[in-house]
Amino acid sequence: MGDHAPGRRRLTGIEEPPGGVSAALFPPRLVDPDQLEAGRQLFAQQVRFVAGAAAAPALPPDRLPEIAFGGRSNVGKSSLINALTSRRMLARTSNTPGRTRQINFFDLGGRLMLVDLPGYGYAEAPKSAIKSWTALARSYVQGRAALRRVCLLVDARHGIKEADLPLMGLLDDSGVSYQIVLTKADKAGTGELASVLDRVSAEIARHPAAHPEIHLTSALKRTGIAELRASVADFALTTEQSR
Secondary structure, eight states, X not given: OOOOOXXXXXXXXXXXXXXXXXXXXXXXXXXXXXXXXXXXXXXXXXXXXXXXXXXXXXXXOOOSOEEEEEEBTTSSHHHHHHHHHTOSSSSOOOSSTTOOXXXXXXXXXXXXXXXXXXXXXXXXXXXXXXXXXXXXXXXXXXXXXXXXEEEEEEETTTOSOGGGHHHHHHHHHHTOOEEEEEEOGGGSOHHHHHHHHHHHHHHHTTOTTBOSEEEEOBTTTTXXXXXXHHHHHTTSOOHHHHO
């Protein structure tokens, strides 16, 4: 569940707050070097595609801790997963919204499962596809014992949108921890980013399952990638446990 401290918010992914944001109000989290190294070592492991599921019965057994990545279509989810794993084509990127129609599972070194959820919020998607995605996401979130956290990706230029709220509500109701990861930070101006951070922080304070820490990332510039790896590594099986 989210652990909110009144009047405070925390940012991970940059060395200092963006212009216009008080360092006292919005202090970046200092990541321990050992945590950064643990994240680097984890994501240096072999990563392989395990399964793609378009319906609940096709979901693979939940044998490893799972970190899921969700967000609106074209939010940069595939690019971020590729940056985290240092693979150019692990998760396929596309200029066409709504192309991913299934949940994809990737085994990271036998220690963690990375889960790529279908994008949502594409206005031109058929109603049948929207209904199918909604049912699949609900089934996955509510019934997945191995799910440790959902990284909810949000475009740093726009912030949380109406289309994000149903998933946030589902995660709240299911008691599944989730964390906002702002993407495409390199495309946002300083003032624009400060405004988005204000709005996102205010919104997540109202959601009981939302983690208070916001990750700021850019897959292109690799901003925040090491810090997000370190955060994800906290959930991985240790080498001894995975044997």
